[in-house]
Amino acid sequence: MSNPSNLKYTASHEWVRVEADGTVSVGITHHAQDLLGDMVFVESPAVGRKLKAGEECAVVESVKAAADVYAPIAGTVTAANSELDGAPEKINEDPYAAWMFRMAPDNVTDLNGLMDAVAYQAHVDSEAH
């Protein structure tokens, strides 16, 4: 699966999408879900929580392992995707549709510090070697 070119990416394998209302949606990449395998549990951050960039804020667990999800930029959580609570496998099925939480960025220009799809793919390739 290729990484959508309209998203931004982190070195810790989150993807970030800017929504029409100025919030950003955050999920985990195809590569991350592929490494973890079948998802069985998702814990999203509480709405209203203020996050620093790089802060541990959510957890995904596969049958195999638990993994932390980090805030890609600083901001405040505005929504959590409760649909994933009962159906964490959606992250495996369509990782770029299965957003975990949304946040209002403190500073929208922080997004410029994230990777684009090409840079992220290079990062994934470098980790594989």
Next chain:
Amino acid sequence: MTTLKQTPLNAAHRAMGAKMVDFGGWDMPVNYGSQIDEHHQVRNDCGMFDVCHMRVVDAKGDGVRAFLRYLLANNADKLATPGRALYSAMLCPEGGVIDDLIIYFMSEQWFRIVVNAGTADKDIAWMKQQAAQHAPQLSITSRDDLAMVAVQGPNARAKVWQVLPQTRKATEGLINFQAADCGEYFVARTGYTGEDGFEVMLPKEKVETFWYELNKAGVKPIGLGARDTLRLEAGMNLYGQDMDESISPLEAGMAWTVDLNSERDFIGKAALLANPPTRKLVGLVLLDRGVLRGHQKVVTAQGEGEITSGSFSPTLEKSIALARVPSGVQVGDTVQVAIRDKMLAAQVVKYPFARNGKGLLNV
């Protein structure tokens, strides 16, 4: 970087799309796609496992039974009919578990032993050392020329017979925990999944053909990921996780395999009698949302314990675990498990959690 050991099926795994991982120094398949699908495949139909990393050891010679009677915590005298198998712990003098293994009684001159991959070298050294002292006439031989494939699930035996029709006559009448020596193929009705099936030992150079023939007959390959959830649901211990040399078998759910009542002496017996258990292994089912994992702390009214194996049960669609807790903890108790920064509720249950295609839980 150290080079990982490979089984003779390594190329076959890669050709079948396996995701490979370092499993105790072996390059092994963790899954071939979805681990959960593979799990259900075994519970509902059948699947095949590469277990070539496990080691077959043949103990041969006069007095082999008497030697095993002393070497193992379970009593080799329980084996009266040729082919019958017995699960046992092998203990160190201090009473800890060196390994758990299966012995097959083939004749008064020959017992076959199957041991875990990670402990094989240590086990064989120990067996040889003990044999040198107590039964020097015996030969203890590591069968590095043999491969092993487990075919497990309700349809497993029929598929093996389809591929190896020459073994059918000798293996049709096998009961659970019994094996038949069919020349090149040694077929045992044993396994590590809680399902019916066979474990087949055969010459290494034949295993790749056997694997592909099974696949052609509709048997899907199953990775170590599903092997772990299947054995956990079946309530079977994993060496190194649920017990090791620092743990008494009596505190690892293995009391049923330890024969303390007979006059028989065996290595570790005195230590077990001198140190009655204060903890026990129980099953847990998580009542809150989350996933139980090894090493999580368990808080009970009787004191603290620890999860030894935990995962998500695909059959029950709940998180389950084995945990070592104070002996006073009872089935039905609610305990707390520390998962990250939270204390979550879990119920103490009887295990196995699932066997023969069905969940066995009433929570």
